[in-house]
Amino acid sequence: MRLKPTYIFLFVFLSNLTSFAQIDPSLLKRIPKDTVKNILNMDALYNRPALNINKTPISIGGYVEMNWQKMTTDGISEGHQFQARRLSVFMSSAISKRVKFLSEIEFEDGGKEIAIEFASVDVEFHPLVNFRAGIIVNPIGSFNQNHDGPKWEFTDRPISATQMLPGTFSNAGAGFFGKKYTKNWMFGYEVYLSGNFDNSIIENTENKTFLPAAKNNPERFEEINSGEPLFTGKFAIRHNKIGELGISYMKGIYNKFQDDGIVIDEKRRVSIFALDFNTTIPKTKTFITTEFAWIKVDVPGTYSQQFGDRQYGGFMDIVQPVLKRTILGWENAVLNVACRLEYVDWNVGTFNETGGNIGEDLWSIMPAISFRPTSQTVIRFNYRYQKQRDIFGNPPAITDGMSLGISSYF
Amino acid sequence: MKNKISHLPLIILFLFIGLTSCETSYVDIPKNDELLDGTIEGLSSSQSSQFLRGDAAVNEVFTRETGLGSTFVGTSCINCHAGDGKGHLFTTLTRFGQIDETGNQFLNQGGPQLQNRALPGYLPEQIPAGATFSKFTPPAFSGLGFLQYVSDTDLLAMADPNDSDGDGVSGTVNWITIPGYSIPSSSSITKNGKHIGRFGKKASAFDLLHQSVNAYNQDMGITSVFSPTDHYSNLEIDPEVATHKVNDVVFYLNVLKAPIQRHQNDEVVNQGKQLFKQINCTGCHKSELTTGYSPISPLSFKTFSPYTDLLLHDMGAGLDDGYTEGSAKTFEWKTPALWGIGLSENSQGGDYYLMHDGRARSIEEAIIMHGGEANNSKNAFQNLSQSDKNAVLKFIKSL
Numbered sequence: 001m002r003l004k005p006t007y008i009f010l011f012v013f014l015s016n017l018t019s020f021a022q023i024d025p026s027l028l029k030r031i032p033k034d035t036v037k038n039i040l041n042m043d044a045l046y047n048r049p050a051l052n053i054n055k056t057p058i059s060i061g062g063y064v065e066m067n068w069q070k071m072t073t074d075g076i077s078e079g080h081q082f083q084a085r086r087l088s089v090f091m092s093s094a095i096s097k098r099v100k101f102l103s104e105i106e107f108e109d110g111g112k113e114i115a116i117e118f119a120s121v122d123v124e125f126h127p128l129v130n131f132r133a134g135i136i137v138n139p140i141g142s143f144n145q146n147h148d149g150p151k152w153e154f155t156d157r158p159i160s161a162t163q164m165l166p167g168t169f170s171n172a173g174a175g176f177f178g179k180k181y182t183k184n185w186m187f188g189y190e191v192y193l194s195g196n197f198d199n200s201i202i203e204n205t206e207n208k209t210f211l212p213a214a215k216n217n218p219e220r221f222e223e224i225n226s227g228e229p230l231f232t233g234k235f236a237i238r239h240n241k242i243g244e245l246g247i248s249y250m251k252g253i254y255n256k257f258q259d260d261g262i263v264i265d266e267k268r269r270v271s272i273f274a275l276d277f278n279t280t281i282p283k284t285k286t287f288i289t290t291e292f293a294w295i296k297v298d299v300p301g302t303y304s305q306q307f308g309d310r311q312y313g314g315f316m317d318i319v320q321p322v323l324k325r326t327i328l329g330w331e332n333a334v335l336n337v338a339c340r341l342e343y344v345d346w347n348v349g350t351f352n353e354t355g356g357n358i359g360e361d362l363w364s365i366m367p368a369i370s371f372r373p374t375s376q377t378v379i380r381f382n383y384r385y386q387k388q389r390d391i392f393g394n395p396p397a398i399t400d401g402m403s404l405g406i407s408s409y410f
Numbered sequence: 411m412k413n414k415i416s417h418l419p420l421i422i423l424f425l426f427i428g429l430t431s432c433e434t435s436y437v438d439i440p441k442n443d444e445l446l447d448g449t450i451e452g453l454s455s456s457q458s459s460q461f462l463r464g465d466a467a468v469n470e471v472f473t474r475e476t477g478l479g480s481t482f483v484g485t486s487c488i489n490c491h492a493g494d495g496k497g498h499l500f501t502t503l504t505r506f507g508q509i510d511e512t513g514n515q516f517l518n519q520g521g522p523q524l525q526n527r528a529l530p531g532y533l534p535e536q537i538p539a540g541a542t543f544s545k546f547t548p549p550a551f552s553g554l555g556f557l558q559y560v561s562d563t564d565l566l567a568m569a570d571p572n573d574s575d576g577d578g579v580s581g582t583v584n585w586i587t588i589p590g591y592s593i594p595s596s597s598s599i600t601k602n603g604k605h606i607g608r609f610g611k612k613a614s615a616f617d618l619l620h621q622s623v624n625a626y627n628q629d630m631g632i633t634s635v636f637s638p639t640d641h642y643s644n645l646e647i648d649p650e651v652a653t654h655k656v657n658d659v660v661f662y663l664n665v666l667k668a669p670i671q672r673h674q675n676d677e678v679v680n681q682g683k684q685l686f687k688q689i690n691c692t693g694c695h696k697s698e699l700t701t702g703y704s705p706i707s708p709l710s711f712k713t714f715s716p717y718t719d720l721l722l723h724d725m726g727a728g729l730d731d732g733y734t735e736g737s738a739k740t741f742e743w744k745t746p747a748l749w750g751i752g753l754s755e756n757s758q759g760g761d762y763y764l765m766h767d768g769r770a771r772s773i774e775e776a777i778i779m780h781g782g783e784a785n786n787s788k789n790a791f792q793n794l795s796q797s798d799k800n801a802v803l804k805f806i807k808s809l
Contacts, residue, residue: 075439303527303529392498
């Protein structure tokens with residue numbers, strides 16, 4: 001049974017190869033997208049490169065990412081690792097002019113994890129009022145909305161966006177979104193009710209409040225643990241010369257407070273507030289993207305402070321193109337230098353017993369060099385230096401190491 | 411020429427990658443004497459493998475699904491013993507309900523250990539009215555295997571219950587009833603069917619198996635084949651931890667290396683060592699013990715420096731919490747091993763929490779809190795010049 005995901009992965013992968021091999025390439029129409037141009041983060045789903053097969057209404061695309069890395073923690077290394085981190089396949093279809101279907105199926109770690117990350121039907125009533133239903137990615141922060149590997153200069157996803165916020169947290173749900181464009185301004189909003197978190201966020205083997213633990217619950221696409229939906233809302237505003245600011249909020253009851261009509265616990269809430277911002281400095285073309293989030297979880301006072309009731313963290317990426325010209329025959333190839341700064345505090349507060357600060361935090365700096373032969377492909381070299389403290393704030397575990405990876409849309 | 415120049419950035423990039431990839435880490439490896447983890451020397455490959463399995467088991471985090479609770483103190487072994495070192499007040503245990511050697515009077519009310527935390531939906535225990543209690547900070551793991559194999563004969567030879575030598579220091583063993591699963595060695599000495607305890611603040615645990623099984627059950631609420639009764643329901647339930655895993659943990663504890671003294675050639679440290687002996691701290695904090703036979707051959711017949719005698723001593727009224735275990739009096743405490751004490755800050759969050767309940771916030775404060783049999787040594791320390799005091803403190807911190 002453990003091999004099943006691998007077989008599925010191989011089957012889909014090979015059948016894709018086979019199916020492409022049987023199609024006359026002249027029938028394939030590539031719909032290129034400049035995946036690094038300035039649009040709202042919420043547009044990322046619609047702004048993916050895709051391949052149309054003749055006159056079929058379905059577009060297919062995806063991205064793949066793999067890398068080598070060697071990391072060391074306090075002098076101990078697991079050695080060299082080659083990692084097939086992710087293969088995502090997109091399929092979209094214009095069912096009618098104003099009804100669209102979008103989907104993303106992700107195979108992680110060579111098929112160890114397979115997930116329908118996104119599968120929605122979008123119905124446009126008005127540019128400002130679009131109805132979306134299906135499996136949605138809850139739009140908290142910017143990374144959740146705009147996480148495709150080839151868009152980033154770093155092999156690792158931001159720690160705050162994956163280990164504090166649940167990265168690419170998707171749920172069955174429905175809601176509305178809309179956009180408004182004027183001269184230099186863009187506005188967008190999204191509001192959804194969806195599946196929710198569960199008790200695992202404070203009962204898990206990570207030994208800390210860990211919202212991503214809810215992703216391991218396969219039941220969440222058919223049953224909400226608390227019976228109460230999760231609200232997620234985001235408002236984003238962009239000025240073409242200033243940048244985009246996103247404000248997002250998420251709130252829900254995560255615990256099973258009643259069973260068979262019998263109240264078994266208090267209603268316990270989780271709420272998240274996130275701010276994200278991105279801009280390109282016109283003069284230097286420096287691209288800056290950042291996201292910070294604050295989490296509050298109602299943890300029973302009789303439980304353990306091991307599981308914190310507040311978390312805080314974020315990241316900032318600074319990407320500086322240093323060369324943009326024809327390199328080795330690639331037109332408009334770009335060489336970037338970049339740096340990511342990250343901080344996460346999984347347990348904000350003080351110990352009841354001592355009044356001392358609770359640790360469980362991390363900071364990291366990751367300089368990088370990336371080469372983009374096209375805007376849809378990136379080869380990236382990263383060095384990470386990271387310090388992580390345990391709950392007591394003992395001397396940190398220091399991790400450092402390098403990775404060299406490639407990520408590309410196809 | 412232009413084409414060559416256009417290739418230059420890539421060439422530089424790949425050269426940079428090539429050069430830096432030869433060395434992927436630029437962080438200094440911590441020195442062996444700065445860490446408490448690591449094995450004793452001389453383990454075989456299979457023993458090293460078992461150590462690693464034990465390491466994984468010690469780091470295993472229990473949840474409701476894997477048996478945690480329903481009431482508990484910590485969620486994993488390492489929760490209380492960060493870096494294999496002394497614990498923090500956050501995971502201090504509370505024991506209650508026994509005032510003399512007649513036994514614990516509160517076993518039917520949750521004794522002897524308070525589980526002060528509970529899974530969501532449950533309520534933690536409270537100390538029953540009328541029960542005396544004491545708080546115990548978690549001890550360090552390192553070097554326990556050496557202490558395990560000091561012979562009973564040696565322990566009894568150090569004991570001087572009637573202070574026959576008149577030095578003010580007596581010292582006695584804790585005679586305890588051992589659990590059925592603990593198998594005494596052939597050299598184990600008994601008295602009225604009781605054995606000598608050597609682990610725990612009151613020396614009430616017979617061996618590392620006894621200590622580990624109790625910790626699984628009482629600290630985390632994890633039942634085992636050795637201790638199958640769930641402390642919350644008082645019902646016998648299926649084991650929640652596999653027997654091989656408990657055995658791996660015991661092996662891990664046995665073969666963790668002993669703390670290594672730092673600054674051994676420092677003049678002040680050596681002066682402090684002499685003074686430590688001169689004021690008779692070594693009356694209890696013995697600088698040398700020797701193991702007897704051990705089935706783990708690298709532990710057999712080894713001399714080591716734990717700075718303990720594993721005996722109970724009267725520590726005076728100031729440290730009498732009114733709670734005890736085994737045959738120990740409420741004012742008697744087992745001499746804690748001082749080795750590794752200088753690294754306590756690294757596992758206690760940058761602070762010191764010393765003495766049995768962490769009440770002392772520095773080594774000097776801990777010395778001042780000594781009473782009873784340690785009065786003479788404490789007074790002698792207080793009468794030292796400041797530089798001599800500093801030398802003693804520097805020596806202790808080097809351990």
